[in-house]
Amino acid sequence: MSRLNEENVALAHEIISRYPRKKSALIPLLHVAQEQEGHVTNEAMEHLAELVGVTPAEVLGTASFYEMFKFEPQGKYMVNICTNISCQLVGGEELLHHAEKTLGVRPGGTTEDGMFTLEDVECMAACTEAPCLQVNYRHEYRLDNSDFDKLIADLRAGNRPEIPDHGTLGAVRQHIPADRMAGIESPETAGTPAWFASRTAQSN
């Protein structure tokens, strides 16, 4: 049973309430589903379809468009090595080769112990700190082969507690207290904000 658990259903409802249309919440909700299981399961997609009022095919259509959603179990740590141009120039591809050899997997593969999934990825906005990689989307900069080996050793040894398991995005979430919310309305019913009307009238 990998539908959203009770806590995540509550979270899903909170997220949905921040959008004028439910379907807009789909990508954040897919992240919630991925956080719960480490990947996005079919059952979770069916559940999300119910929550936002679309078909499972539509959920899959959206989910499969985006690189970060994985539909099969992944390693605990996703190691994404950038090989795009800025990194390529200063050794990104060589780092990837080293990683392939060290971990014994090709990009897309997961080590047998389920610890690491290696990915060969596009620019991760750290180009000046190349070659670089992300572990579960946390950056590591200017790595040479021995830095990489140390990183892997640290991860295996549990020395990087600040890096959460694969699937967890920001550890801090937005919460809008009900009494602080200006109010999200459906595009069909929302109109001109009262303050804008009155202030515009005043200035004329």
Add this chain to the structure above:
Amino acid sequence: MATNAYVPHAAGYVDNEGVKIVSSRFPYEDSYTLERSLATGGYEGMKKALRMAPADVAALVKDAVLLGRGGAGFPAGVKWGFMPPVWPRYLVVNGDESEPGTYKDRLLMERDPHQLIEGCIIACYALGLNTCFLYVRGEMPVAQERIAQALNDAYDAGLVGKNIDGTDVSIDIVLHWGAGAYIVGEETALIESLEGNRGMPRLKPPFFPAAKGLYLKPTIVNNVETLANLPWLMINGSEEYKKYGSERSPGTRMLAISGHVKRPGVYEVEQGKVSFRDLFYGENYCGGITDDNDLKMFIPGGGSAPWFFEEQLDVLLEASEVGPAGSMLGSGAIVVMDETTDAVRACLRVVRFFARESCGKCTPCREGTTWEEKVLQRILDGHGRPEDIDLLLEIGANISPGVYPVAAHPDSGLEAVPFPPKQTTICPLGPSSVAPITSAIRRFRSEFEAKIANGSASEETHELSGTSA
């Protein structure tokens, strides 16, 4: 502050001399907290704006000629003026930064989220809308955490949400996060994505966001850096703003210089005052090419931009100079490549990016970029055929008909063809894949020919890892 100080807690940022419009708080270790923001003038610009009439705020932005920092460089004030008098309307903040080499919005979001939030409120106020979505690239959890915390604090402090700063003005800012798709940075694709769909661009016309955007309602999409300028602008006014930068491009830009330079980094630089040469060789900036090698080529504005060479070193860093010279300043991403660089390999790498990131909507882009990648890979693998070089150009011409923008090359009599390229596609992603091909083949055709002639001899050394997605 110090010249060229490397700021460890703001990795990548280089604190050089000169005016700081958007990066002034970066040197503070706690620059992202509400306390630091408030202690250093945070939210003062917003408070000032809230005491003005919305139309006056918009007029000020227009007067300042605040050019969009997302790539196209369109003046924000003019874009805002395109909104028809229809409500509801939305502001969508483009924080999907994914252009190869580009790397400044992430710093702005991680290092000073309150500045961005303040900018959003100012824009919402000027535009008369009460719902703003802040779309942050999925692979940037730290930016998301910082913004989430900043929003939570700002809501608690009455700076966002209901009755902002005790006034009647109420505006919500919703943090939204993506999930990995470069094309979603394109504004109509961003809107599709925000509607929960596949991030496939819409055709403009009819879907100009300012008129028919999110939920087909008027929507302004602005880049993070564009909005981050607003607090300073509100406090100091447009006249003061225009004192920096050039007449056509006032203010500063955050430029990321990567690749073969001694001091790569993100610099806040006045527009139109500095040339590429100053930037690469100047002591206040990158301090020269790695190992004092010769420059071979450079990309002046992100992976999508045609390449520049030595002859373009003295072009000034502003859109109106770079465009006529045959490329674009784009998103402020400069990639420097020295003489050791293999032009074919570099070309393949950039093309491969576009092939992997094509949304798949347009036939020329979907099929063309993939084909380009396959042919280039084959050449690099040592199985190239002499006709492949022209084939590459012809596939490119199917995606971008006519003569592709190119930098002048006095030696071969090549004149500059100004930006932008023509396109058979919906959005510029497909045509962007043609930039490295035409740039590299026109300048380094002999390198392609050599690879083809040498055949499989070069296979070992040039193998690219991995499989394309």
Add this chain to the structure above:
Amino acid sequence: MTATENTEPESPEVDPGVPFTLNGVELHANEGELLISAAERHGVHIPHFCYHPRMTPVGMCRMCLVEVDGGRGPSLQPSCMLPVTPNMIVNTESEPTTKAQDGVLELLLINHPLDCPVCDKGGECPLQDNAYAFGPGESRFVEEKRHYEKPIPISDLVYLDRERCILCDRCTRFADEVAGDPLIHFIDRGSQTQVNTFPEHEFSSYFSGNTVQICPVGALTAQPYRFAARPWDLSETESTSMVDSTGARVALHSSQNRLVRIQGVDSEATNWGWLSDKERFIYEATDSPDRITEPLVRDGSGEPVRTRWNSAIKKAVEALTTASDPRRIGVIGGARLTLESQYAWAKLLKGLGAIDNIDAQLGDGLPADVVMGLPKATIASACAPGGVVVLLGADPKEELPTLYLRLRHAVQSDGVSLIEMSPRQTSFGASVAARLNPLPGSAGQIASALADGMVGTSIGGISSGELTTAHELLTSDRPVTIIVGRGNLAESADVVVSAIAALRRLVPNATFLTALRRGNIHGALEMGLTPGYLPGGRPLGTALAGWEMAPPSAGLDAEGILRAAAQGSLDTLVLLGADPLRDFPDHTLAAAAFERVGTVISIDSFLTASTDRADVILPAAMFGEVDGTFMNLEGRISPVQAKVTSPGQAWPDWMIAAEFAQAAGGDLGFGTLAEVRADISASVPAFADVDWETEGASSDGSVVETGGSIELSLTETAPIPPADDYGLRLVVDRKLWDNGTMISSSASLGDLVDDAVLTLAPADLERLGGQSGQEAQVSIAGGDSHPIVVKADGRIRPGVAHIPFGVNGVQAQELLTAGEPVVDVRVQV
């Protein structure tokens, strides 16, 4: 607008449209018209794949790029997304245009398999055609093509070959935008993009076959058509679907005298090119082993024995003429006949035989005077932008699916507001403007309250808010169309009539669509196959040459006929393509009737439950085998055409009627189809001017006035019986896939019939202590218990139990009692 400046001075009121130049010729486009369609109208074809005139353009394939100068110099623009603007200069033949089109084609072909010789689409494939017309001869793509598992079934009816797909978004757009069943979707991204379903979720849409028709390549194929024929030995004829009363226009395709395919024809008036899968695939029944191909007469042992036409007819005519009184003869059916055959039978029975116990409806329709006499709307007027539609009938998706697509488009895209007064929630779902699903029996009461403006409080469980919205919509000055039908077979037609009466009081100008589902039912009533009327809606007694024998007073309807039979007062029962044993709502009554009736004569194309009981069985030619005319629910007539010859000795029904007349020593006055038509034109004023021969020239046919001079006086008073302590009031309605003769006889459709499930409101199921999915017992007072699976469904109102009619498992007709205003059932878990 500059358009007006160009207007000729003599005709200032005629707007010539938007001036533009196409390949050097000055032309005009309609306001807002897309360049691609304006060009097509002016005879310039722009190649395209993703564009489809009935769907929102997406500009994906880029095949339709042409050089356009809108004032700022020429550039390549997708003509499928570009409305013509004044003085636009367009060149579809310039070098940049052809280069761009060649380029797109080359790119589309690089991954497309070269399996045209074995592809269903080979020979009629736009990609193939364009490749011959424009494409480069040889591929410059030397790399390996994209590979996928070859055709995968995505539903019972449709196969998908992703290697052939060119990602035009037509099927997926259709599923989402037109059908509202987004069950197929683009999955993955970029060059990996593919169309697919969600794992384990079929593309189960009533409209799935349309995707096969609009797929511009052979990626989607129809299971029934796969390998059935090659395009070059197909021949094609336009016709009108007789599957339901929408009258969708179709093209019949045959190969070697077999129907192998039906495709939708784009009729502006009716189906816009779309078909339901029932309309599309029902042709399979023509080849069914259940076809009756020879006259059969039951011998002394009770076995049907092949015989010759003349002896079978002799036997039938004997049974008719030896009946002691025409009132001891009953005739049921006729809705599947062409107008011409209906007229011939009506004339035979009424005009020669003095029989008026004739009913083409089977107790599941509405009174004939209501059907013929209400002021009629057209589909187009009902769907016109900005109108209000009241749905006082069944879910049109189940009964009249192509009409549903038109209505859905109107509601989704054209600002039409829908007030739902059907007995349960329909497929319009959340897009209805006001939801008033009355409890069985109470539609009249709700409508009266609306008419009286009593909307301040909730009535019969319907909230004041919904009532108020409905009232506002009905009293606004927007045009109102009321769609009436029998949404609940467990409720008498009087309830619907009373609601109609009240709504007419509130909206006197409202027009109506009578949504009766049976194919040519409107023609049948108009031609006189209903008690009390001569053709043209004229009451018995009207003087009409050739019809002098018609009785003076009205005979019995289907229920009356069956009752008479059950009481032993019917000597002969004639079935005109009717199967009351399966189709009449009250099965107990139908069974009793067949038990006691004298001779049964069945004229039919298929062996059915009822033919099993017939003494004389005469083979009728069916749809696809006969020429004739169809009348749809608007009163629109359009031609039905023969494409193949009938198997064995089946005859057209009108010819059988003429033979009957002759055998009885009479003469109907016609011996050819043209003569039947002339007779109709002569005796039915509304048909006086019909030009039968050219009626087929336009796909839209033409609307004729129905109902003659019927003056309706309807009463609003239908008493609502109090609920008994059985508690749940029954709603029984039809599903598209049921055990009807045609579906059961179609190889691919029979399996689509669902099992019966009783649905009820979640609160009711909870109150009964039941679980969704468990088996329960359902019964009516004094009746047997029937086991049935129960499910909770939030769309069912509390107090209601819903069972579909004619599906597998429990037969709802076992629970129905003809003549009762409502039926209450007990459900025991």
